[in-house]
Amino acid sequence: MARNWLFRSLALRHAIKNTVRPIFFNAHHRFLSLPSKPSLFATAIASSQLSLLPSFHHSRSLSSAAGPSDVVLVNSEEEFNNILTKVQDNSLHAIFYFTAVWCGPCRFISPIVGELSKKYPDVTTYKIDIDQEAIQGTLGKLQITSVPTLHFFQNGKKADVLVGADVARLTNITEKLFKTETLIEVGMVLNGR
Numbered sequence: 730m731a732r733n734w735l736f737r738s739l740a741l742r743h744a745i746k747n748t749v750r751p752i753f754f755n756a757h758h759r760f761l762s763l764p765s766k767p768s769l770f771a772t773a774i775a776s777s778q779l780s781l782l783p784s785f786h787h788s789r790s791l792s793s794a795a796g797p798s799d800v801v802l803v804n805s806e807e808e809f810n811n812i813l814t815k816v817q818d819n820s821l822h823a824i825f826y827f828t829a830v831w832c833g834p835c836r837f838i839s840p841i842v843g844e845l846s847k848k849y850p851d852v853t854t855y856k857i858d859i860d861q862e863a864i865q866g867t868l869g870k871l872q873i874t875s876v877p878t879l880h881f882f883q884n885g886k887k888a889d890v891l892v893g894a895d896v897a898r899l900t901n902i903t904e905k906l907f908k909t910e911t912l913i914e915v916g917m918v919l920n921g922r
Contacts, residue, residue: 799846800826800854805863812855820885822852822907827868827878829859834894835877841896842879849907881906 803809816823826842828835846854859868859876867873871880879899881889883906891899 799850800843800856803855803857803864804861806865806867807863809855809857809864809867816853816882817885821882822849822884823882824852824854824903825880825882826854826856827859827871827873827876827880828856829876831860832876838877838894838896838899841899845899845903849903852903852907883907 801812803812812823813825815821824842824846828839842854842856846852857864857867859873875892877892877894879891880887881891881902888906889902891902
């Protein structure tokens, strides 16, 4: 029953938003995603079940909290462009985490992203809510079509992309790119040692 409610809730949210779709992984690690354009059937089911959905009147947001101070919230396209330029020009390490309030997998993975940002203090994590009007142009340029999406920058260059809430892959990518020993080796190679 809860699974049925979740599907209807997601179908409704998707029918309303229909610009970006969440990615899920099932128990066998296969992608499950909603279609990029909702079918008439999905829209009809979602809208017919609207009265059956519980209302959410919590004082806390449905998204993960703004997170620890290690995660920087990006609120506009100008701010995003300035940060991206700074990361690239100064050869910095960064993770750009594209998320949405309505996205279940984003809420699932958000605490893990927060923990990784604490574990790797030399890597700045930037959190971008895709539903902000001021960020829509950037989403098109970066081809963000699903959430959660994470872009990993090592020494100012995009090194990897993760689409979906795959915790094992998130951990592996982060360790591969940002583990202290790896950073020292990369630095030695760049310096010609």
